[in-house]
Amino acid sequence: MKKITKENIQDYALKLMFKMKEDEYDTFEKEFETILKHMDLIGQIDGIENVEPMTFPFKKDVILREDVVTSTLTTEDAIKNAKDVIYDEVKVPRVVGGEE
């Protein structure tokens, strides 16, 4: 398995939209050694590659609700927790175009 590097860590972090801080890499690299040893334990079962992956605790018929149009959130509620709001909409910095 690929060894983890500082560059990898920052790459994985940025894919998840956050940064690791400079003083955090040492702890992470140490922790990662344990994680990799843990992960080795997963691969030690003979024939594991032939088992179907399990994504749900047990087999169950899924019953979907009727597709009825309903309103679950008012505009007032939707913007209640947003820090920046303008004209009943959530305000973000400009995404496209030139200078503001």
Added chain:
Amino acid sequence: MSYLDKSLEEIHAALKDGKVTSKELVEESLKRAHDYQDELNSFVTILDDAKEKDITDNVLSGIPYAAKDNYSTKGILTTASSNILSNYVPVFDATAITKLKEANACLIGKTVLDELAMGGTSTTGHTGPVKNPWDTSRLIGGSSGGSAAAVAKGIVPYALGSDTGDSIRKPACYGGIVGVKPTYGLISRWGLFAFASSLDHLGCFAKSVKDAAYVINNMKGIDDNDMTSWDSSNIDLVKDIDKDVSGKKLFYIKEIVDELKNSNQKYYYNFINILNYCKELGIEVKEESIDIKLLKGAYPTYMAISCAEATSNNSNLTGIPFGNKKDGDNPYEVMINTRTEGFSELIRRRFVIGSFILQKENQEKLFKNAQRLRRLIVERVTELFKKYDGYIVPASGDIAPHFNEEIDRLSEKYLLLENHLVIGDFGGFPSITIPSGEIDNMPIAINITGPIMEDAKIFNIAKKLEEKIGFTPLSLRKEK
């Protein structure tokens, strides 16, 4: 003894007879929450404006309770003990909270957890660590530690938690109380902040098995908002709780009990004593073996699946529609700054591990093999359940650790004894922890886990064993 310290049935009878009022119970509960906050740090928010409720025929009516701070509560700050949500006030209630409102239960506070429920110590919440009421130099376990401490100290008769690995059943062990997570989907997950959706369960802490049965009875039910919930209207956890258990069959897992014998003799003999109680009740107990490679792989499997699912579930925490937003020159910067500052280092590490596991080159060997190992464990246990009503195991390998105690995370003790409860989440099995005794004035516990949708049977066995054990919770030992 104050009415607040009695069983839910006794409190209900006293409320009905007018010997105590809902207002008095709520006020006493709030007073205790404040009195013990400095000592334990159980609460993120104490609801000083909590009101009494009318008394109905529902046993929970008018009685105070607390909920873990990852249950969405309309109009009440809900932080998941994370800085990224330190200002978040939900606009809707979790289904379980709605159901308890309909039961006229009185919510008096929101309890501390490990940040985003990702942890087993209750030391990583943004408002500080939760302490164990039995010995404040020790941790209570997590992630539902605030709820466990609040019940163990007698602040509330019951409290809600969530369990993805063992986050109810382990702190229950460390706190000397009952902790239960029922079958996956018995309680709707709507409004519980998602950690790892295929493993997340709701449940509760209480001082007795019967109290817990009343609480789960009120939380359960099919819900249009959670397609994994199911119709349990034919299940009543209280009705048959006192039924004779003779003729029932349990097994214990040899590899786990052998490890306990090697590492903790006092705990081992306590467990053997519990097995003798089982026999006295007419329960047949046999030893069964599970491949040690499967058992040692359980915790790594949990880490792989839960970290991977968590990276996806928490991608909605951007700071833009809600949460503790940080500034930036463009939306990407806003999100990156918000998430870098909002998540603690530990959470970011877990997410990076999740990201690593999900990388194309690692998915097959790590993520999918973990899902495969999950299947092998669940299939083995399910096969055993064809011959048994459930299994019984020690709930941990030791008493609650001190805050600074380190444990070798590659040791057999850690992998086999301290993390086997996750099997209950892998298979969605109903699983209950009850106190079994003490070592060095600290509580220890057993766990009983059974086949899916056989929750009533597990409560029944636990209740009868609880009577035999005769353990007195900490909060009932001292005069308040």
